[in-house]
Amino acid sequence: MRKRLITPASANIRTRGDDWLDVERAAVVEVTSEDEGCPVESAFGSGSSRGWRAAVPGPQTIRLVFDQPQALRCISLVFEENETARTQEFVLRWSPDGGSTFREIVRQQWNFSPPGSVREVEEYQVQMSGVTILELNIDPNVSSGSARASLRNLRLS
Numbered sequence: 001m002r003k004r005l006i007t008p009a010s011a012n013i014r015t016r017g018d019d020w021l022d023v024e025r026a027a028v029v030e031v032t033s034e035d036e037g038c039p040v041e042s043a044f045g046s047g048s049s050r051g052w053r054a055a056v057p058g059p060q061t062i063r064l065v066f067d068q069p070q071a072l073r074c075i076s077l078v079f080e081e082n083e084t085a086r087t088q089e090f091v092l093r094w095s096p097d098g099g100s101t102f103r104e105i106v107r108q109q110w111n112f113s114p115p116g117s118v119r120e121v122e123e124y125q126v127q128m129s130g131v132t133i134l135e136l137n138i139d140p141n142v143s144s145g146s147a148r149a150s151l152r153n154l155r156l157s
Contacts, residue, residue: 021072021156023064024126027134030063035148042152051152052082057140060149063136068157069096071129075105077136078153079120081112086141088112088149092124095133102135119152 023029023044031040031052038053040062054060075092092105105128110120136154141147 004138017157021070023154023156026068026070027066028063030061030065032060032062038150043089043154045153048075051078051150053150054140054148056071057146059137059139061138062136062151062154065099066132066134069086069130069132072131072134072156073128074155074157075122075124075126075134076153076155077120077122077124077151079110079150080118081150082114082118082145084141084145084147085113086111086145086147088120088142089139089142091137092136093137094128094131095135098132100135 012046022040029040029044033055034040035055037054038050040052042049043052043062052062052155067107072094077090077092079088079090081088087109089107089109091107093102095102096104099121106122106124108122134156138149138151140149
């Protein structure tokens with residue numbers, strides 16, 4: 001009989017507590033707009049900051065253009081909305097070739113309903129190598145309202 005011992009997949013996946021990628025050093029961040037009091041770089045910190053908020057209502061994009069291709073195992077996103085009831089949709093996608101083609105990771109909607117449902121926390125276990133661009137597209141109100149997109153935290157490992 002031929003056999004091979006393998007390590008369970010969960011043992012290879014980085015989770016909370018492991019080293020998170022220093023996005024500020026590893027990538028150029030492109031953003032469609034930002035409120036001067038909530039710049040995009042505050043979304044990549046430890047979680048004690050207010051995060052990023054768009055300067056204008058409507059769909060927004062945050063794009064990470066990596067200096068070197070990255071291997072990603074975990075993507076953690078935190079969204080918060082304490083003021084406006086709305087349905088948000090986000091699309092997370094990546095490119096292996098500098099943006100010529102993109103592959104969708106997830107497309108998801110979430111209903112914010114302050115003061116009850118104000119926080120969306122997502123953590124995706126992925127197995128991606130050669131990532132040159134990671135892009136987050138946010139439609140803050142799929143009902144065409146005047147909400148501004150925001151992102152409390154984005155971490156990668």
